[in-house]
Amino acid sequence: MTTKAKFRFDASAIFLPGIGVLLLLLLxxxxxxxxxxxxxxxxxxxxxxxxxxxxPFEKRGELDQGVARFAWYSLILVAKGYAIALLLGxxxxxxxxxxxxxxxxxxxxxxxxxxxxxLAWLPLGLVLFEKSHPAALFTIAICAMWPTVLNxxxxxxxxxxxxxxxxxVLQLSPAKTFFKVLLPAALPYMFTGFRLSLGxxxxxxxxxxxxxxxxxxxxxxxxxxxxxxxxxxxxxxxTIGIVGFVLDRxxxxxxxxxxxx
Amino acid sequence: MADVTNAxxxxxxxxxxxxxxxxxxxxxxxxxxxxxARGELVCIVGYSGAGKTTLVSLMAGLSAPxxxxxxxxxxxxKGPSAERGVVFQNxxxxxxxxxxxxxxxxxxxxxxxWPKARKREHAEKHLALVNLAAARDKxxxxxSGGMRQRVALARALAADPEVLLMDEPLSALDALTRATLQDxxxxxxxxxxxxxxLITNDVDEALLLADRIIPLxxxxxxxxxxxxxxxxxRPRDRKAMNHDARFKAVRNEVIEYLLGPGRRRGAxxxxxxxxxxxxxxxxxxxxxx
Numbered sequence: 001m002t003t004k005a006k007f008r009f010d011a012s013a014i015f016l017p018g019i020g021v022l023l024l025l026l027l028x029x030x031x032x033x034x035x036x037x038x039x040x041x042x043x044x045x046x047x048x049x050x051x052x053x054x055x056p057f058e059k060r061g062e063l064d065q066g067v068a069r070f071a072w073y074s075l076i077l078v079a080k081g082y083a084i085a086l087l088l089g090x091x092x093x094x095x096x097x098x099x100x101x102x103x104x105x106x107x108x109x110x111x112x113x114x115x116x117x118x119l120a121w122l123p124l125g126l127v128l129f130e131k132s133h134p135a136a137l138f139t140i141a142i143c144a145m146w147p148t149v150l151n152x153x154x155x156x157x158x159x160x161x162x163x164x165x166x167x168x169v170l171q172l173s174p175a176k177t178f179f180k181v182l183l184p185a186a187l188p189y190m191f192t193g194f195r196l197s198l199g200x201x202x203x204x205x206x207x208x209x210x211x212x213x214x215x216x217x218x219x220x221x222x223x224x225x226x227x228x229x230x231x232x233x234x235x236x237x238x239t240i241g242i243v244g245f246v247l248d249r250x251x252x253x254x255x256x257x258x259x260x261x
Numbered sequence: 262m263a264d265v266t267n268a269x270x271x272x273x274x275x276x277x278x279x280x281x282x283x284x285x286x287x288x289x290x291x292x293x294x295x296x297x298a299r300g301e302l303v304c305i306v307g308y309s310g311a312g313k314t315t316l317v318s319l320m321a322g323l324s325a326p327x328x329x330x331x332x333x334x335x336x337x338x339k340g341p342s343a344e345r346g347v348v349f350q351n352x353x354x355x356x357x358x359x360x361x362x363x364x365x366x367x368x369x370x371x372x373x374x375w376p377k378a379r380k381r382e383h384a385e386k387h388l389a390l391v392n393l394a395a396a397r398d399k400x401x402x403x404x405s406g407g408m409r410q411r412v413a414l415a416r417a418l419a420a421d422p423e424v425l426l427m428d429e430p431l432s433a434l435d436a437l438t439r440a441t442l443q444d445x446x447x448x449x450x451x452x453x454x455x456x457x458x459l460i461t462n463d464v465d466e467a468l469l470l471a472d473r474i475i476p477l478x479x480x481x482x483x484x485x486x487x488x489x490x491x492x493x494x495r496p497r498d499r500k501a502m503n504h505d506a507r508f509k510a511v512r513n514e515v516i517e518y519l520l521g522p523g524r525r526r527g528a529x530x531x532x533x534x535x536x537x538x539x540x541x542x543x544x545x546x547x548x549x550x
Contacts, residue, residue: 162349171342173370
């Protein structure tokens with residue numbers, strides 16, 4: 001009984017998404033042959049993209065590299081910007097969650113800065129740093145850090161009073177209170193923030209690369225649009241989506257382990 | 262300090278505590294006087310919501326009284342300290358640490374100068390004392406309620422406090438586990454001869470454990486009734502409780518206060534207060550306790 005149920009579950013987990021993909025391909029094929037003649041068909045897209053996918057790490061020239069190689073450039077840039085976002089965001093969130101005074105003073109500013117688009121931050125970054133690489137990092141960091149800030153603050157505010165009482169009754173030193181009580185109690189919330197921040201960092205990278213012309217998956221997308229190779233736009237969109245999906249899955253796997261512990 | 266043995270060790274005098282301000286203020290505890298001798302086990306028995314938890318947090322130093330003084334061995338209590346160990350009602354174990362690590366955290370802080378091996382041994386010893394040596398590497402989520410409370414007890418004892426404050430330590434447990442743990446608390450107290458203040462809503466629990474039972478009247482503005490000594494030799498037999506005349510006499514005395522003056526006092530206060538205020542303070546008291 002259980003094995004049968006398990007088998008059926010596995011089958012539907014493969015078949016149903018497969019049917020979804022097929023339907024989308026069909027819709028795409030119909031649209032490209034009827035409504036929008038500029039949209040390359042699935043077959044054409046595959047044909048033109050093939051060298052980029054089958055040799056994903058190939059470097060044939062500065063603007064002619066495999067998708068995985070471009071994605072790798074983007075990931076490195078995201079990793080740097082994301083690291084800055086966490087290094088700034090987590091302590092800021094901790095202070096915000098801990099101090100009512102600080103929270104009251106800075107919460108309105110955060111609420112105003114949070115919805116600002118990466119497209120708006122980038123020119124400011126260019127003005128501040130005068131070079132595209134640090135400006136890109138600045139933009140990724142400042143856009144991606146807000147979920148970390150807010151979730152860390154929420155995590156700190158949600159630390160049960162009981163745990164704080166234990167720390168006080170045992171007279172734990174400030175360092176021990178932080179590492180043994182506060183940090184572990186807030187960590188699951190923080191990780192939710194980390195995951196959302198990574199998602200945003202990956203969203204921002206494309207816009208940043210387009211505007212700065214940095215080599216990467218977003219830069220490639222923009223360059224291929226300018227070269228009228230529309231098939232590669234679709235290739236880039238799919239690559240960006242898949243990488244983003246994998247990143248999110250990895251983070252939520254870590255998050256689940258943390259919450260289970 | 263040797264001459265304090267028979268004098269008051271933990272002493273509360275004229276302690277009052279309330280929450281809120283102005284018209285919304287409600288007195289939780291009023292005119293609390295308590296004097297506990299060194300090595301004595303005192304049980305405070307009272308209604309739920311009467312401010313028992315507030316009383317523990319005052320004695321623990323987690324909050325300060327509005328009026329009155331609390332002293333331990335003549336020194337005023339100014340904040341939490343390792344000399345006053347607390348066993349919380351809801352265990353308050355850190356869920357990301359194992360049973361051993363929870364106990365070790367207290368040992369590591371209290372006896373920071375000890376070598377590591379000695380600290381570990383000390384923590385192990387106290388886990389064994391509460392019969393939990395086998396569960397040392399389990400996290401609280403893998404332990405039953407009774408086992409969690411044992412870990413909490415081991416953690417408090419391992420810090421070697423002068424006074425052990427227990428806030429309804431067994432009230433969240435089922436009757437059988439409760440009985441077992443009552444026996445263990447009695448056994449551990451016999452061995453350690455610590456000064457213990459145990460707060461409970463169970464008169465029979467107090468009968469089994471206490472040297473002295475102090476009833477706490479109903480809130481708001483709860484206060485102590487006359488203390489009742491329990492002159493019954495240990496170990497006490499729970500099976501004898503229902504027919505032994507000595508048990509019956511003490512139980513009657515406590516219950517008579519709780520159902521008589523202890524309840525009327527609160528009722529009288531309430532009748533004197535405006536209705537809205539009485540309702541507000543009712544809910545406040547429940548939140549506070």
